[in-house]
Amino acid sequence: MDFDLSDDQRLLQDSLAKLLKDKYGFEQRKAYLKSETGWSREVWAAFAELGLLGMPFAEDDGGLGYGAVETMIVMEQMGRALTLEPFVSTVVLGGGFLRHGATPEQRSALVPMIAEGKLLMAFAHTEQQSRFDLHDVATTAKKDGDGWVIEGRKGVVVHGDTADQLVVTARISGGRRDRDGIGVFLVPANATGVTRRGFRTSDGQRAADISFDAVKVDAAAELQGGLALVERVADETIAALGAEAIGCMEAAKDLTIDYLKTRKQFGRPIGSFQSLQHRAAEMMVCLEQARSMAMLAAMMASERNDDERRRNMRAVKVEIGRNARFVGQQTIQMHGGIAMTMEYAGGHYLKRLTVIENMFGDMDHHLAALSDEGGVFVAA
Amino acid sequence: MELRFTDEERAFREEVRTWIDANLPAETRERMASGRTPTKAMQVDWQKRLYAKGWAVPHWPVEWGGQPWSAIKRFILSEEIQSTPAPTPLGFNANMLGPVLIAFGTDEQKKHFLPKIANLDLWFCQGFSEPGAGSDLASLKCAAKRDGDHYIVNGQKTWTTLAQHADWIFLLVRTDPGAAKQQEGISFLLVDMTTPGITVRPIITIDGAHEVNEVFFDDVKVPVANLVGTENRGWDCAKFLLSNERTGQARVGASKERIRRLKLIAKQTPGGAKPVMEDPRFRSRLTDVEVQLKALEMTTLRVLADENRALSQRKPNPASSVLKIRGTELQQAISELYVMAAGPYGLAAPHDPEADGRNEPDVAADWQTLAQATYFNWRKQSIYGGSTEIQKNIMAKAFLGL
Numbered sequence: 001m002d003f004d005l006s007d008d009q010r011l012l013q014d015s016l017a018k019l020l021k022d023k024y025g026f027e028q029r030k031a032y033l034k035s036e037t038g039w040s041r042e043v044w045a046a047f048a049e050l051g052l053l054g055m056p057f058a059e060d061d062g063g064l065g066y067g068a069v070e071t072m073i074v075m076e077q078m079g080r081a082l083t084l085e086p087f088v089s090t091v092v093l094g095g096g097f098l099r100h101g102a103t104p105e106q107r108s109a110l111v112p113m114i115a116e117g118k119l120l121m122a123f124a125h126t127e128q129q130s131r132f133d134l135h136d137v138a139t140t141a142k143k144d145g146d147g148w149v150i151e152g153r154k155g156v157v158v159h160g161d162t163a164d165q166l167v168v169t170a171r172i173s174g175g176r177r178d179r180d181g182i183g184v185f186l187v188p189a190n191a192t193g194v195t196r197r198g199f200r201t202s203d204g205q206r207a208a209d210i211s212f213d214a215v216k217v218d219a220a221a222e223l224q225g226g227l228a229l230v231e232r233v234a235d236e237t238i239a240a241l242g243a244e245a246i247g248c249m250e251a252a253k254d255l256t257i258d259y260l261k262t263r264k265q266f267g268r269p270i271g272s273f274q275s276l277q278h279r280a281a282e283m284m285v286c287l288e289q290a291r292s293m294a295m296l297a298a299m300m301a302s303e304r305n306d307d308e309r310r311r312n313m314r315a316v317k318v319e320i321g322r323n324a325r326f327v328g329q330q331t332i333q334m335h336g337g338i339a340m341t342m343e344y345a346g347g348h349y350l351k352r353l354t355v356i357e358n359m360f361g362d363m364d365h366h367l368a369a370l371s372d373e374g375g376v377f378v379a380a
Numbered sequence: 381m382e383l384r385f386t387d388e389e390r391a392f393r394e395e396v397r398t399w400i401d402a403n404l405p406a407e408t409r410e411r412m413a414s415g416r417t418p419t420k421a422m423q424v425d426w427q428k429r430l431y432a433k434g435w436a437v438p439h440w441p442v443e444w445g446g447q448p449w450s451a452i453k454r455f456i457l458s459e460e461i462q463s464t465p466a467p468t469p470l471g472f473n474a475n476m477l478g479p480v481l482i483a484f485g486t487d488e489q490k491k492h493f494l495p496k497i498a499n500l501d502l503w504f505c506q507g508f509s510e511p512g513a514g515s516d517l518a519s520l521k522c523a524a525k526r527d528g529d530h531y532i533v534n535g536q537k538t539w540t541t542l543a544q545h546a547d548w549i550f551l552l553v554r555t556d557p558g559a560a561k562q563q564e565g566i567s568f569l570l571v572d573m574t575t576p577g578i579t580v581r582p583i584i585t586i587d588g589a590h591e592v593n594e595v596f597f598d599d600v601k602v603p604v605a606n607l608v609g610t611e612n613r614g615w616d617c618a619k620f621l622l623s624n625e626r627t628g629q630a631r632v633g634a635s636k637e638r639i640r641r642l643k644l645i646a647k648q649t650p651g652g653a654k655p656v657m658e659d660p661r662f663r664s665r666l667t668d669v670e671v672q673l674k675a676l677e678m679t680t681l682r683v684l685a686d687e688n689r690a691l692s693q694r695k696p697n698p699a700s701s702v703l704k705i706r707g708t709e710l711q712q713a714i715s716e717l718y719v720m721a722a723g724p725y726g727l728a729a730p731h732d733p734e735a736d737g738r739n740e741p742d743v744a745a746d747w748q749t750l751a752q753a754t755y756f757n758w759r760k761q762s763i764y765g766g767s768t769e770i771q772k773n774i775m776a777k778a779f780l781g782l
């Protein structure tokens with residue numbers, strides 16, 4: 001039992017913190033938001049230089065062989081800075097599918113490009129009817145000689161507008177909501193028949209609505225693992241997003257505490273009022289409970305027992321969601337009007353936290369599923 | 381960062397489980413499993429067994445009956461005791477007075493009292509709160525005046541838990557009413573409850589239980605040798621005592637046991653068309669509490685890992701303040717789930733043969749008659765040991781700098 005970071009992990013944390021301090025002030029972020037891609041290619045290159053983009057891949061594949069704890073460290077820092085770059089889409093999601101579902105040949109072709117910052121990925125999964133059910137897939141993949149023809153439409157593909165490679169779920173067999181018969185395909189974003197319409201997400205990031213109109217891919221495009229692969233990568237992503245939420249909450253809490261100390265009303269700092277002190281203390285309780293769950297997630301991400309991993313990740317998603325909502329909302333309430341403005345960072349944390357809350361299953365989704373699966377503490 | 385227990389720790393957990401199974405008397409086990417508190421005899425018998433095994437006060441120094449264990453190992457023992465459930469060693473002795481004596485007591489006091497309180501030969505109760513000194517403990521008035529080799533104690537304590545069982549009481553008294561600061565005129569005394577002039581009067585709480593008492597002191601003579609630490613510096617002992625309780629207060633092991641038992645009960649309890657457990661709303665509420673409890677378990681482990689460090693490397697950990705606040709909230713939430721599971725049969729109060737004048741079985745199952753009583757009783761948890769509001773005051777000051 002040990003919750004400390006190793007020296008190397010601390011070094012990683014410090015290096016990224018320093019990089020983001022230089023390149024990701026709130027004003028700099030505003031400029032990235034306004035740019036054509038909606039994020040910074042320069043920062044992306046700096047991430048590559050720092051080794052972040054090859055982090056989770058095996059050394060044999062051209063990566064650093066880091067684990068979920070390192071991902072947690074990185075995501076927490078990114079959450080603090082409210083970064084906009086496609087790290088989750090490319091490294092956590094795309095990387096997850098490659099690590100767990102791709103052949104060594106595919107990995108040796110793609111991983112070095114990702115690590116160098118030259119290849120962007122996105123996960124094209126959500127459909128209009130599917131909501132949060134990972135097994136609800138209407139898009140189809142039909143055998144066509146040696147290859148496949150993909151037909152369907154995916155919405156809210158985060159960073160799908162700039163991705164080079166898409167990971168697409170499509171039904172090979174069975175009914176729309178069957179757990180069996182789901183295929184996972186690597187589809188180049190410039191393949192014939194792929195049409196993308198980019199849009200902004202509510203927190204200012206980018207996404208795309210993507211149609212697949214008789215898109216032909218060859219046999220090697222299919223990743224191995226079906227729904228189990230999707231669930232595994234989704235769980236790793238829940239862990240990563242959870243850590244990002246911790247970073248957001250931590251920064252929001254710090255900003256709020258600073259404000260309570262400096263903002264004066266009725267001739268004294270508003271932090272001298274007990275009602276606000278108690279709410280600030282409650283924020284801290286929420287943050288610590290959420291942080292505990294982010295740590296649990298990091299340690300559970302590599303759990304071999306699928307059922308155990310799934311149930312713990314559901315608990316993580318619920319608990320971080322609950323606490324994030326409180327911290328995000330109270331950041332605005334305790335600041336007052338200033339945090340309602342686009343010009344101030346405070347409100348942007350709530351926005352990002354709300355987006356995270358609604359990715360890969362909201363609280364109700366996971367609570368209901370966890371409840372059906374027997375809860376957290378199964379009989380000893 | 382490593383979450384898993386080591387092989388040695390897992391083996392120790394097995395050893396503890398096996399030993400408890402072999403040594404916990406059947407009546408004690410049955411009473412604890414029904415959700416009741418142990419009787420005095422059960423508490424004393426069990427603590428003596430633990431002491432003989434070397435497990436009553438593992439957190440004390442080895443020379444006083446402790447174990448050279450890691451904080452994790454101590455946690456495993458305590459969690460297994462809670463999740464059996466078996467009685468936990470009496471907190472007033474093991475967690476409050478013991479460490480104070482070890483830190484502030486004279487050699488004579490240590491030699492005389494420590495073995496007796498570890499083995500529960502002497503049952504101590506805590507004389508801190510007064511009618512006018514609750515959250516504002518330092519405003520206490522109960523006075524001790526020096527008279528030769530004795531202090532003469534006059535005043536009143538209240539909310540004195542299990543004073544009816546106690547052989548001795550540890551007491552905060554005002555020895556210097558003229559001190560510049562309230563905190564500066566207080567002393568820490570040990571008092572034999574059989575001393576003339578002490579009256580214990582029961583307070584019956586809303587659940588009908590006799591758990592707490594008022595204790596009156598009328599010219600009670602206490603030998604000066606029973607002063608712990610320095611005269612007028614008793615506040616140091618009190619602060620030390622109150623800050624010593626950290627991971628214990630979350631009682632995660634006990635809550636996990638209550639959740640597991642509730643799941644079994646709710647599966648067997650009819651809820652109209654289906655058992656209560658199959659009502660998705662009830663089940664979802666229960667799962668929601670479980671999720672929060674899981675987070676609290678992780679927070680507890682984080683605090684423990686911190687306690688495992690050398691003292692010099694420890695930093696004040698905000699996670700420890702979370703334990704009391706969320707720990708008590710969750711215990712209360714679980715007690716509400718029991719009330720919901722019990723439903724209409726939860727209206728039946730436990731049958732009291734003495735008051736009712738006849739002896740007959742309860743109308744409802746044991747757990748049902750206890751559900752509301754426990755729920756009422758456990759409202760106390762967010763009040764005692766520093767209320768939730770006091771905890772938040774402390775957090776705002778110590779960690780947030782407000």
